[in-house]
Amino acid sequence: MRILRILSFHIIFIFSSVATNAQSFLSFSTGISTDVNQNHNSFYHVPISIQWKPGNRPNSPFLFGLDYGIPLITKGSGDAYTLNPQLPEKVSLTEDIRASIFTISVGFQIHLISNKKNNTLYLDLFPLAISSQRYKVTYKNYDKENYEVMNPDLNRKTGGLAMAMAFVYYFAKKQDMMAMIRIQSPTTISNNDYPHAFKSIAPLQLTFGYNFFYKKIK
Amino acid sequence: MKSIRSIAAGCMIILLLYSCGKRNFYPDADDPGLSILSSYGFNIASVYINNVAYVNPYKRGIIGGIVNYAPTLRKIQTAGAVDTLSLSWLINKNDNSTGYNSPYQNISLLIPVSKSFSVNDFIALSGKRLAANSNAIAVNSFYNPANPGRSNLYFIKIHVDTSALYFSGLFDGKIGDSIVITKGRFDFKIDKNAINF
Numbered sequence: 001m002r003i004l005r006i007l008s009f010h011i012i013f014i015f016s017s018v019a020t021n022a023q024s025f026l027s028f029s030t031g032i033s034t035d036v037n038q039n040h041n042s043f044y045h046v047p048i049s050i051q052w053k054p055g056n057r058p059n060s061p062f063l064f065g066l067d068y069g070i071p072l073i074t075k076g077s078g079d080a081y082t083l084n085p086q087l088p089e090k091v092s093l094t095e096d097i098r099a100s101i102f103t104i105s106v107g108f109q110i111h112l113i114s115n116k117k118n119n120t121l122y123l124d125l126f127p128l129a130i131s132s133q134r135y136k137v138t139y140k141n142y143d144k145e146n147y148e149v150m151n152p153d154l155n156r157k158t159g160g161l162a163m164a165m166a167f168v169y170y171f172a173k174k175q176d177m178m179a180m181i182r183i184q185s186p187t188t189i190s191n192n193d194y195p196h197a198f199k200s201i202a203p204l205q206l207t208f209g210y211n212f213f214y215k216k217i218k
Numbered sequence: 219m220k221s222i223r224s225i226a227a228g229c230m231i232i233l234l235l236y237s238c239g240k241r242n243f244y245p246d247a248d249d250p251g252l253s254i255l256s257s258y259g260f261n262i263a264s265v266y267i268n269n270v271a272y273v274n275p276y277k278r279g280i281i282g283g284i285v286n287y288a289p290t291l292r293k294i295q296t297a298g299a300v301d302t303l304s305l306s307w308l309i310n311k312n313d314n315s316t317g318y319n320s321p322y323q324n325i326s327l328l329i330p331v332s333k334s335f336s337v338n339d340f341i342a343l344s345g346k347r348l349a350a351n352s353n354a355i356a357v358n359s360f361y362n363p364a365n366p367g368r369s370n371l372y373f374i375k376i377h378v379d380t381s382a383l384y385f386s387g388l389f390d391g392k393i394g395d396s397i398v399i400t401k402g403r404f405d406f407k408i409d410k411n412a413i414n415f
């Protein structure tokens with residue numbers, strides 16, 4: 001019962017805090033993103049982030065997000081072996097790994113603080129996100145006919161549910177510029193038990209962009 | 219309350235046992251039908267025989283899960299100057315047909331070894347690509363084949379822990395003019411008590 005009371009208090013607090021930004025907007029931002037859920041490799045992306053707040057009523061809190069991470073190539077390595085006595089028995093290979101991620105999320109925006117110039121900090125919470133993720137691995141100069149890579153990194157497609165949150169700062173004269181730090185959890189589904197498999201991507205991204213306000217409260 | 223706890227504990231144990239066994243077949247994108255070359259003790263081996271993919275079979279556990287059939291590793295004593303180390307395992311076509319329809323049911327790699335060959339000598343083979351065609355290979359005949367062919371064999375990694383031997387490698391071979399064995403790879407784990415040297 002106590003937990004329920006605390007939970008209901010939090011829900012009331014959240015929905016009483018969302019009324020501040022009443023304008024509908026569409027925002028576009030980009031920057032740099034890194035995956036914080038891998039043990040060995042660091043994956044980087046150029047995120048393209050779109051946020052849409054459709055309602056123009058003061059108490060319309062909902063927010064939709066689309067985030068696509070354009071993969072930057074991460075270098076890896078592997079050893080390959082051959083039975084062919086005419087060839088060196090072992091060669092070291094370099095690999096290119098591209099990790100891309102696409103996420104659709106639904107959430108709401110909470111006003112945190114504003115200053116005298118009306119620059120404002122918001123907390124965006126996305127309790128429901130659907131994320132599709134893909135790893136593509138290419139071994140360079142790999143003689144597939146004669147060599148076999150030991151414990152290779154494997155291509156992987158995965159997806160599932162996730163959660164995300166972001167701190168968004170609206171600034172400039174018309175509040176039309178924005179800076180955002182966003183973090184997303186790994187997905188709930190991870191059905192690959194290969195010990196060398198990449199984990200689900202959890203991007204931490206820093207982006208800058210522009211807000212288009214298209215309905216203003218009179 | 220106590221009975222609920224007992225039922226929950228029982229369910230957990232069953233789930234745990236069910237999730238114990240795995241097939242550990244990870245498809246090699248470059249060689250359709252074969253598993254990748256690995257070194258985790260997966261007990262998985264795959265090979266092309268006359269360009270048809272074969273893999274070692276598996277069985278289901280008593281209450282679920284999958285257990286890959288392990289190979290046998292034995293030293294066969296001979297009357298000659300050297301003994302024979304035999305590494306044999308069951309194979310099935312890697313498709314949906316039953317094992318009974320497969321023309322080949324097992325494969326054996328036969329390596330000449332000294333009479334005093336021991337586990338330490340076997341571990342010392344780690345990283346060794348054995349001289350080309352110095353070993354024999356056979357299908358459908360455990361231990362003592364009548365007409366073995368010639369094989370290339372590379373033990374890439376061998377290591378041992380307190381209870382088991384882990385070894386992985388590559389092999390190919392040819393038996394007569396009719397059986398061509400290519401792209402073979404294995405990743406085995408054998409209980410130390412199951413070997414006779």
